Amino acid sequence: MKSGSNLERVLAAGQFAVTAECGPPRGADPEKVLKKAEFVKGNVDACNVTDNQTSVVRMSSLAGCLLVRQSGTEPLLQMVVRDRNRIALQSDLLGASALGVRNLLCLSGDHQKFGDDPQAKNVFDIDSIQLIHLVKTMRDDGVFPSGEKLDGAPKFFIGCAVNPFADPFEIRVPRFKLKADAGADFVQTQCIYNMDTFTRYMEEAKKMGLHERVKILAGVTPLKSVGMAKFMNKMVAGIDIPEPVIKRLADEPKEKQAAKGIEMCIEQIQQLKEMEGIAGVHVMAIEWEEKLNEIIGGAGLLPRPVVDEGETER
Amino acid sequence: MITGTPKPIEEILEMIEPYEKIIVAGCFGCVTVCRVGGEKEVQVLASTLRLAREAGGRPLEIREVCLERQCDPEYLDPMRPYVEDYQAVLSIACGAGIQFMAEKFARTPLLPGINTGFLGVTERQGEWAERCQGCGDCVLHLTGGICPVTRCAKSLFHGPCGGSVGGICEVSRDVPCGWQLIIDRLKALDQLENYGKLKPYKGWSSARDGGPRRIIREDMI
Structure with a gap:
């Protein structure tokens, strides 16, 4: 095992993995994280904690990870290179590993243009x-990228x-x-709505054998309403929601659109589960964590497996 | 060339508020080409300032000059005999020129009349765009002649990021995705294999991050 994380063990055992994400609050109240983490608990193998997503300042990902773990779920630390140079990144990696975070x-x-500090310097x-290469070097070679020896290598299951x-x-x-090539162990994809494009993507990836080198977790986000679908499609770069998907929601009366969105998400997870090369699903229920149990349970992925280290393929 | 944009006239008027007698100095180099600090701009700026000050009842005496270059000592020397007859120099050269003049004329306040922009090109009449950050370690031979450091909003070495849509960068509809440009050009050159290689971490010590830079050519000294 590279990290010994629960997520790594579940994937190594050949089980279909489930991850979700928690966005930390815009404040210092730990209860906000703990409350979200309660909805995640028992439904996932690991939970991502985002790192100042959309460049909006939030509680740090590492602090959020510790709170998620405290509530009984294995955390997955998201780390962006926008705000920290290589000195800070290495230092935070050592700190995160020391505190027991095993997924990255x-x-x-x-x-930073998208956040509320567009005047910030970007790093x-x-x-x-x-x-990815930096973390792998530290983990596997026991040295800093500078070549200096580490006094204790960090242990991470490395994701991208x-x-x-996108184009x-x-x-x-x-x-x-x-x-x-840089050393990713697993990947989480952007939210998938266009299954045709994703199928073409997977065909290409499989031709290169990437599904055998990297565990692929397909990203999904349940749509709460036709308004949300249209907004995301138009405003978020790299999100592609095909017209038939939007129409399915639009055909429902407003008060039933959320339920339809969940039904569609469950259907999609079931389709993804049948695709060759898909090792798991990453459910990004944005500010809708209370629906995770319904979605993941509805897709037949509960209870989550318990895999001891001895049961995994080495 | 080095590009720039004029400072708002209100800001300049505030800067020159304490003075009654100043020099407005232009430069025949880059700032003439991008029409922000040449001879003509000196005349226009000086006239505007005179009119504004007269309207306020505090006339301003201005000597208009335009130097061959403000970034070379030999072209600054001719100002030496008269510079101290004035209370300040308002320069509309780039930041390098303004600073060099400040170094040479230690007792005269130097005021910037423009905001220096970037190393860029004239894409069309009246429109300039950035091309180079002077990072001191050029990789253009690997990237189809298009700079990832400058043209990608995140300076990625393995782009494009997930925010590239239809050739446009997520940062603005007016910004082309630098990595889309790189890929298109690599394809046209039949050099797409360059894309598939992992690139080493960039050394930023040759850029501004290593501290102020200096080039010494022994063969010329």
């Missing part, structure tokens, strides 16, 4: 692919994100391969 997601981070000392729906499509799988 390496991201570039949304540009981007290294990019997300180089961060991919967006099959240019032809470079999306090659870019995923770069992440695999």
